[in-house]
Amino acid sequence: MATAHTAFWQSATVVENTALTSAIRRIVVAPSRPVPADPGSHVDVLVTIGAEAVVRSYSIVDSASDGSSLAISVFASETSRGGATAMHALTAGDRIELTQPLQDFPLRIGAPSYLLLAGGIGITAIAGMARTLAARAVPYRLVYCGRRRDQMAYLDQLTTEHGARLDVHIGDEGTSVDVPELVSTVQPGTELYMCGPIRLMDAVRRAWTERELPASDLRFETFGNSGWHQPEPFRVRIPALGIETSVSASSTLLEALEDVGVDALNDCRRGECGLCEARVLGLHGVIDHRDVFYSERQRDAGSRICVCVSRVRGDGRSIPTITLELS
Amino acid sequence: MPIHSTTSKVMGHPLNAWYVAAWDHEVTRTPIARTIADRPLALYRTEDGRPVALADACWHRLAPLSMGKTVGKEDIQCPYHGIRYNAAGRCTSMPAQETINPSATVPSFPIVERYRYAWVWLGDPLLADPDTIPDMHQMSDDDWAGDGELIHAPCNYQLVLDNLMDLTHEEFVHSSSIGQDELSESEFITTHTDTTVTVTRWMLNIEAPPFWLKNMRDRFPGFEGRVDRWQIIHFEAPSTICIDVGVAKAGTGAPEGDRSQGVNGYVMNTISPETPRSCHYFWSFQRNYRLESQLITTQLRNGVHGVFGEDEAMLKAQQAAIDANPDYEFYSLNIDAGGMWVRKLIERRLEAEGRLSPSPLVEV
Ligand code: FES
Numbered sequence: 011m012a013t014a015h016t017a018f019w020q021s022a023t024v025v026e027n028t029a030l031t032s033a034i035r036r037i038v039v040a041p042s043r044p045v046p047a048d049p050g051s052h053v054d055v056l057v058t059i060g061a062e063a064v065v066r067s068y069s070i071v072d073s074a075s076d077g078s079s080l081a082i083s084v085f086a087s088e089t090s091r092g093g094a095t096a097m098h099a100l101t102a103g104d105r106i107e108l109t110q111p112l113q114d115f116p117l118r119i120g121a122p123s124y125l126l127l128a129g130g131i132g133i134t135a136i137a138g139m140a141r142t143l144a145a146r147a148v149p150y151r152l153v154y155c156g157r158r159r160d161q162m163a164y165l166d167q168l169t170t171e172h173g174a175r176l177d178v179h180i181g182d183e184g185t186s187v188d189v190p191e192l193v194s195t196v197q198p199g200t201e202l203y204m205c206g207p208i209r210l211m212d213a214v215r216r217a218w219t220e221r222e223l224p225a226s227d228l229r230f231e232t233f234g235n236s237g238w239h240q241p242e243p244f245r246v247r248i249p250a251l252g253i254e255t256s257v258s259a260s261s262t263l264l265e266a267l268e269d270v271g272v273d274a275l276n277d278c279r280r281g282e283c284g285l286c287e288a289r290v291l292g293l294h295g296v297i298d299h300r301d302v303f304y305s306e307r308q309r310d311a312g313s314r315i316c317v318c319v320s321r322v323r324g325d326g327r328s329i330p331t332i333t334l335e336l337s
Numbered sequence: 338m339p340i341h342s343t344t345s346k347v348m349g350h351p352l353n354a355w356y357v358a359a360w361d362h363e364v365t366r367t368p369i370a371r372t373i374a375d376r377p378l379a380l381y382r383t384e385d386g387r388p389v390a391l392a393d394a395c396w397h398r399l400a401p402l403s404m405g406k407t408v409g410k411e412d413i414q415c416p417y418h419g420i421r422y423n424a425a426g427r428c429t430s431m432p433a434q435e436t437i438n439p440s441a442t443v444p445s446f447p448i449v450e451r452y453r454y455a456w457v458w459l460g461d462p463l464l465a466d467p468d469t470i471p472d473m474h475q476m477s478d479d480d481w482a483g484d485g486e487l488i489h490a491p492c493n494y495q496l497v498l499d500n501l502m503d504l505t506h507e508e509f510v511h512s513s514s515i516g517q518d519e520l521s522e523s524e525f526i527t528t529h530t531d532t533t534v535t536v537t538r539w540m541l542n543i544e545a546p547p548f549w550l551k552n553m554r555d556r557f558p559g560f561e562g563r564v565d566r567w568q569i570i571h572f573e574a575p576s577t578i579c580i581d582v583g584v585a586k587a588g589t590g591a592p593e594g595d596r597s598q599g600v601n602g603y604v605m606n607t608i609s610p611e612t613p614r615s616c617h618y619f620w621s622f623q624r625n626y627r628l629e630s631q632l633i634t635t636q637l638r639n640g641v642h643g644v645f646g647e648d649e650a651m652l653k654a655q656q657a658a659i660d661a662n663p664d665y666e667f668y669s670l671n672i673d674a675g676g677m678w679v680r681k682l683i684e685r686r687l688e689a690e691g692r693l694s695p696s697p698l699v700e701v
């Protein structure tokens with residue numbers, strides 16, 4: 011069992027890039043230094059946006075057993091940050107830089123049963139786990155939620171692979187998932203693995219806590235790029251540094267600060283470690299907390315923010331603005 | 338151009354295998370550190386007595402969890418900043434914050450107690466089937482008694498397997514206890530299956546060497562006379578060797594299956610690779626007579642301890658000579674048939690795992 015946390019960069023050749031839905035493309039690459047990929051692993055990819063290179067994380071949806079080809083799937087919404095658009099534009103034969111598989115979301119073998127929950131593009135982190143469990147006749151259930159059927163990647167394939175073990179919930183067909191009810195069916199000992207929009211994961215965490223199930227049996231991964239609200243532009247001020255700048259809908263607060271030369275402490279860049287925490291000195295608008303570092307109590311207090319993922323949205327009264335003090 | 342020997346001197350180890358990590362009594366509520374198959378482990382027991390094997394490095398700054406303490410029902414607490422993990426290796430508490438980082442885990446490995454040992458599986462957890470633990474039932478069955486020890490041997494584990502698969506070395510290494518000329522003079526038969534190798538040797542109508550004379554007298558007070566002696570070496574892949582040994586009054590039918598006029602022991606050996614140049618050698622000597630006598634149990638354990646101390650000195654010197662002479666190869670003798678089949682079976686497993694050399698692990 012490889013649990014790789016160390017990034018080994020390599021190059022890869024794009025083998026195919028095909029549309030799965032109008033907003034999701036499947037990109038298959040052949041890495042130069044292949045290693046097998048465990049379920050739940052991801053790659054970090056260097057994406058060029060204009061003159062800039064940024065790192066984006068994508069779950070490995072499936073792979074050859076020796077790792078000689080890896081498939082990822084990239085969702086680009088209208089408000090997507092530039093990385094997704096650049097990934098969608100790749101064509102067969104292009105070279106990209108990416109890491110060997112990294113693992114922060116390992117599937118542990120040995121639980122009596124499993125509940126796998128995917129929302130939207132989160133299916134990319136979950137599909138491989140479901141396939142692994144299916145191959146070993148371990149009791150599992152796969153729940154896949156989406157807003158619209160035609161926007162749900164891999165739906166047909168998953169139906170074939172998992173049959174009655176797959177539950178599909180689709181918002182505009184009136185079959186949205188009832189999270190408390192879903193969590194109420196969980197037997198003690200069951201491990202839940204989930205990846206999806208923060209609204210879904212927050213709801214599951216709340217129901218899980220209310221049922222007093224062990225926190226360590228609730229496994230999730232977030233790449234920190236979904237929030238409760240659509241991203242919108244806002245302003246940030248750091249009086250101690252004499253800085254005031256704006257954050258566009260397609261960049262993060264941390265990126266905007268880095269763009270103007272602020273050396274802000276950070277590590278995971280996906281809302282998990284809390285190292286990028288800033289103190290909130292003033293606020294016009296509402297904080298859209300997108301991290302998993304703060305408890306609900308801490309979020310409600312609104313006095314701190316993880317700048318790598320969280321944002322500000324307007325309350326309709328004034329230009330959304332946040333005033334911060336960094337460590 | 339040197340002619341390449343096909344006999345590798347530093348053998349890799351299969352990962353899809355059960356290896357003994359510890360004697361059952363070594364695993365307690367106080368964690369211990371032990372490296373098995375190049376993987377440092379923290380071993381401990383939960384409150385309800387289940388053994389646990391976690392990677393011995395905290396997720397945070399890699400402090401060894403084995404230096405920590407057990408807390409609650411099944412948790413272990415990192416000795417450095419107090420992060421707690423459960424038996425599955427999941428973080429259950431980060432003392433300095435209200436939430437738990439979802440990526441905070443340490444690998445947890447399947448571990449099973451059987452035959453007085455705690456066995457771990459470090460390979461693909463999906464393949465970890467306790468039914469594939471080698472048969473060592475003489476360790477725990479009621480009609481056997483005995484005890485053993487753990488030797489931390491400074492050599493590649495395969496050198497120990499070689500040592501046990503060919504017992505002609507007894508004549509030279511163990512001349513004062515179990516060695517005798519007939520060992521290298523008698524014929525032996527080697528057979529194998531996909532997972533086992535057996536070497537059988539009978540020495541008929543011989544003088545009993547000191548160790549066996551004493552055992553005979555424990556069972557048959559005042560025994561004098563010649564014996565039929567047997568050594569039947571059973572290897573089970575990848576690294577367990579149970580040796581059926583004994584002597585019976587000469588001509589009383591032992592070769593034909595009637596051992597009633599003799600004494601029978603089983604030398605239970607299982608060897609767990611530690612690093613490419615060291616291993617944990619677990620052994621026990623079990624007997625099926627005078628089960629009530631703790632004195633005999635202790636005497637036998639102490640006696641074998643002395644014998645295996647002689648092996649340990651040889652193995653250590655052999656590994657040192659191998660390392661000091663990197664451009665020399667191994668050559669084989671006819672007596673190596675058992676050991677060479679063992680190699681083949683291990684190499685087949687390594688090949689199936691895609692780990693047959695060149696393995697980076699075996700470089701100096
Ligand atoms: S950098 Fe880890 S939470 Fe922001």
Ligand code: FES
Pocket residue numbers: 395396397398399400415416417418419420
């Ligand atoms: S190293 Fe273990 S808690 Fe810091």
Ligand SMILES: [Fe+2]
Pocket residue numbers: 500506507510511644645648
């Ligand atoms: Fe010996």
